[in-house]
Amino acid sequence: MSPAAPPVPPSAPRPAALQPLLPSDPSSIAGYRLLGRLGAGGMGVVYLGRTDNGELAAVKVTHADQADQADFRARFRREVEAARRVSSPWAVPVTGADPDAPEPWMATAFVPGPSLGEAVAAHGPLPERSVRILGGALARALAAVHAAGLVHRDVKPGNVLLAVDGPRLIDFGIARTTGETALTSTDMVVGTPGFLAPEQAEARAAAIGPPSDVFALGCLLAHAATGRPPFGTGAVDALLYRTVHDEPDLAGVPDGLLDLLRACLAKDPAPRPTAEEIADRLTEDTPGAPADWLPAPVVRTIAERSAAMLALPEIDATRLGASEGGGQAPPSRRRFLLLASGGAVLAAGGGVGAWAALRDDDKGRKAATPGGKRRWIIGVQADLTGPAKDIGRAQERGARLAVERFNARADKPFTLEVTVSDDGGDDRRALAAARVLTGDPDVLGVLGPTSDYTGLAALPAYDEARLPLITVSAGLNLLTNRATGQGLSVLQACPQHAIAGTHVAYYVLNKTGSVRPGILQERTDDTYAWQYIGGANFAFRQGKVAPVPRVVPGTTTDYKRVLGEMIAEGMDAYVHCGLTPSAVLAARALDELGFTGMKASGQHVFGPRFLAEAGEAAEGWILGAPVVDPATRKEASAFVAAHRKRYGAAPAYYTGESFDAVNLLLQEVEKIVKGGKAVDRTAMTTILRKVTYKGVMGDYAFDPEYGSLSSATVGTFIYTVENGRFKPLEFAPAGPPKNRRV
Known part of the structure; x- marks a missing residue:
């Protein structure tokens, strides 16, 4: 599904995005017992934690390598300080932090409800009364931000959580003191395109102030009222251009909100209303009690997530301490069983990860074949049942042919099998499909996904696991965008x-x-x-x-x-x-x-x-x-013959490139094994990006930093x-x- 497509409401609310802890995760941090993962990315992990008295918190922990960067701790410390300076019932408070820890962390009160972005995507636009109460509360939160001498700079649907008693503004990661530019490049666009002001889109640092948050609030309320951002979706450059030059799309905004939103979305910051003025205008005519401010389907989602939180395991009678060796005690099988039995939130959100963590009884199941050779898995994430199923099936066949050819060798140093995860071409299924593969430690690397947006949706799982992901058909540049901290695992074996x-x-x-x-x-x-x-x-x-x-x-x-x-x-x-x-x-x-x-x-x-x-x-x-007809390549004659023998037909487009991509990975793994070294799949992406490979469909080489295809190799046919x-x-x-x- 492309970003420009309208959201398709699912038949039921999505479960809370809680994933089981990984074996490498700590069991507790500074008095917070960790119950699961709320999210992860290139910068770190956000856990769901609980204190001894039962209070839940979102605990954000950064990776140690990020903390080693010169200015990272300064930025993190400023985030903590900014969040602590804001006093509002509509802003999530900080409950603890340590910017000087080896892995800096910060805890905030946990809100079990969905984000505004999730709610609109799942249930459609909010009614006018809901938008008015939403806007009034957020305006008051921003008024508190501005009164503290800060500018939030990233007011967007993903940074607003919905609760029965009102919304909560979160994430002060890029908040700045009014007028402060010392730690921000003057030509750097800061914020989320589509939800930022023209002065932010043009990186006019000196012009960014409280009116910039007001413009973003106008974008957010328009999105809540119509189900779409007022400046559309798509490429970053296009969004920035429209923000500066185009009029906002306010079709469908209720008449009672139009004038206010137009004022918020003025290109010039000067005439925009203040946050206090917005709060007054949005709440003066709002009838009824705030407890019923949301539509029933959204309230039901909040209730289900709250119930799931109540079903989480009880606090252990004794604390988890250090092991006899002095290190952190590894997560116990019992603790994972408790998590898995904690309710639908874990069963629906992370069953595969929990299964992978409970493999004590299966240890060694794939470690060796009867002949004594190590067995590895090649993963394939593809659209096998959706709009691009012909391409997905061709890619699966290419991977299987590569594995069968390898296994047929008498001198093979290990054996292989293929595991396929079908995402149906649906970006809402893509992350779960990816976790089927990343959760299995025997998977060496993955071919896929088939399309741009399933690739983008699945990327957090692959980046978190540092599992190499080689795509021959997803040419979106955002898949290798290090500026956003993503794409660390990707090789694009096709032109962008x-x-x-x-x-x-x-x-x-x-x-x-x-x-x-x-x-x-x-x-x-x-x-x-x-x-x-x-x-x-x-x-x-x-x-x-x-x-x-x-x-x-x-x-x-x-x-x-x-x-x-x-x-x-x-x-x-x-x-x-x-x-x-x-x-x-x-x-x-x-x-x-x-x-x-x-x-x-x-x-x-x-x-x-x-x-x-x-x-x-x-x-x-x-x-x-991005594909070549195999019939035009004499180097592919043996591959074509093998495909005909195996499948009774000539190979379809994308089959040969998939065959090459898997063989590229296997070539480097075999070198490591024959060199007497252990295979570390988390290091493979870095290795593969430095390789030049001669495949049956052409030569492949990559940008060693970004993983995109080198301009000197296979191009556009x-x-x-x-x-x-x-x-x-x-x-x-x-x-x-x-x-x-x-």
């Missing part, structure tokens, strides 16, 4: 979408000599299309041509009018940056208009659906894809549609025509 857009545009210039290429972005999948059009625009600038641009909503159907205007402006070639349904409409429109220039698009149009739905209008189109089929042509060129004259 922006690079692929550059490749296709270079092909158009080299083959046509175009001087006025048309370029259209449709916004069904804003992130993909924005990256693709950005790459294509870069190529056209390199080629010294000025394209004819258009950006259209994802709901646009009148492509004949839009493309007719582009032709009238001199368009002599066309690049479509979007998905298959709109490409079909564009193909039909260009055919009716008699357009004879080159027509091109990318990965998300390359597939049988475009051929079937566009029909004759697809003839002659150029498609760039070009196909044309001929007689209703994709005909392979060649790899796209690496640059514009030389000595080009315009």
